[in-house]
Amino acid sequence: xxxxxxxxxxxxxxxxxxxxxxxxxxxxxxxxxxxxxxxxxxxxxxxxxxxxxxxxxxxxxxxxxxxxxxxxxxxxxxxxxxxxxxxxxxxxxxxxxxxxxxxxxxxxxxxxxxxxxxxxxxxxxxxxxxxxxxxxxxxxxxxxxxxxxxxx
Amino acid sequence: xxxxxxxxxxxxxxxxxxxxxxxxxxxxxxxxxxxxxxxxxxxxxxxxxxxxxxxxxxxxxxxxxxxxxxxxxxxxxxxxxxxxxxxxxxxxxxxxxxxxxxxxxxxxxxxxxxxxxxxxxxxxxxxxxxxxxxxxxxxxxxxxxxxxxxxx
Numbered sequence: 001x002x003x004x005x006x007x008x009x010x011x012x013x014x015x016x017x018x019x020x021x022x023x024x025x026x027x028x029x030x031x032x033x034x035x036x037x038x039x040x041x042x043x044x045x046x047x048x049x050x051x052x053x054x055x056x057x058x059x060x061x062x063x064x065x066x067x068x069x070x071x072x073x074x075x076x077x078x079x080x081x082x083x084x085x086x087x088x089x090x091x092x093x094x095x096x097x098x099x100x101x102x103x104x105x106x107x108x109x110x111x112x113x114x115x116x117x118x119x120x121x122x123x124x125x126x127x128x129x130x131x132x133x134x135x136x137x138x139x140x141x142x143x144x145x146x147x148x149x150x151x152x
Numbered sequence: 153x154x155x156x157x158x159x160x161x162x163x164x165x166x167x168x169x170x171x172x173x174x175x176x177x178x179x180x181x182x183x184x185x186x187x188x189x190x191x192x193x194x195x196x197x198x199x200x201x202x203x204x205x206x207x208x209x210x211x212x213x214x215x216x217x218x219x220x221x222x223x224x225x226x227x228x229x230x231x232x233x234x235x236x237x238x239x240x241x242x243x244x245x246x247x248x249x250x251x252x253x254x255x256x257x258x259x260x261x262x263x264x265x266x267x268x269x270x271x272x273x274x275x276x277x278x279x280x281x282x283x284x285x286x287x288x289x290x291x292x293x294x295x296x297x298x299x300x301x302x303x304x
Contacts, residue, residue, distance in 0.1 A: 037219075053236075085195070094240050
């Protein structure tokens with residue numbers, strides 16, 4: 001008899017479950033570099049422009065924050081799961097500016113699980129992913145379905 | 153009398169309006185570099201792992217595709233608009249894998265405009281942002297509100 005896979009499968013996720021992990025130190029260099037490549041708006045590149053914007057100071061591109069979150073989710077959860085990829089996000093909200101010196105972490109809350117009707121080997125795990133900063137503020141909220149393999 | 157700003161303001165957006173722009177050439181190096189930093193899952197890093205995955209071959213991280221889209225939107229639309237930033241995305245779907253050699257472009261369709269009830273100087277322009285590849289497939293769909301300044 002083969003031992004069951006230690007990886008988290010669809011059947012291992014349950015509504016209400018919460019996973020807490022991650023430590024992401026945000027640097028000015030990274031904010032400016034990402035913005036220069038993907039989101040070259042002045043408030044992501046320059047302190048004074050940031051101060052004059054709704055952000056109230058230099059802050060990371062929202063898509064950069066999503067990417068930082070993804071890195072923490074890969075390292076802290078996906079490596080432990082029989083993950084089959086993602087399909088996108090149902091909702092994504094940049095709640096607070098992410099600034100140089102911020103330290104981010106993740107809370108993933110399972111909201112609902114649903115077996116795929118078209119593929120018997122996978123299921124959808126709907127999660128709320130909250131990225132907190134060191135001031136205990138939610139900087140990013142992403143509601144997103146994750147595809148997880150089902151146990152044979 | 154001062155001439156009105158040539159920038160697109162809230163009042164210049166109307167449901168049904170479509171903006172078409174952008175040309176983004178996707179390279180293998182960029183896919184692997186972004187994935188190495190933000191989404192180090194094997195199917196974004198390695199051809200063989202990509203082939204074994206649901207993606208059917210090496211493909212860019214979905215968040216990378218969002219970032220590529222943002223770059224095109226900044227260069228093709230935001231530079232022409234009295235933009236006040238974004239708040240996130242209402243929905244985001246990675247419809248087709250984005251692969252090395254793909255050429256992407258954008259279509260932004262205005263769905264609805266709504267003045268802010270809390271701030272008289274801004275309004276929300278709700279758009280559907282579709283990223284097409286050179287095979288005329290929609291690779292990314294993002295439904296997102298944009299904050300635009302109102303004319304004085």
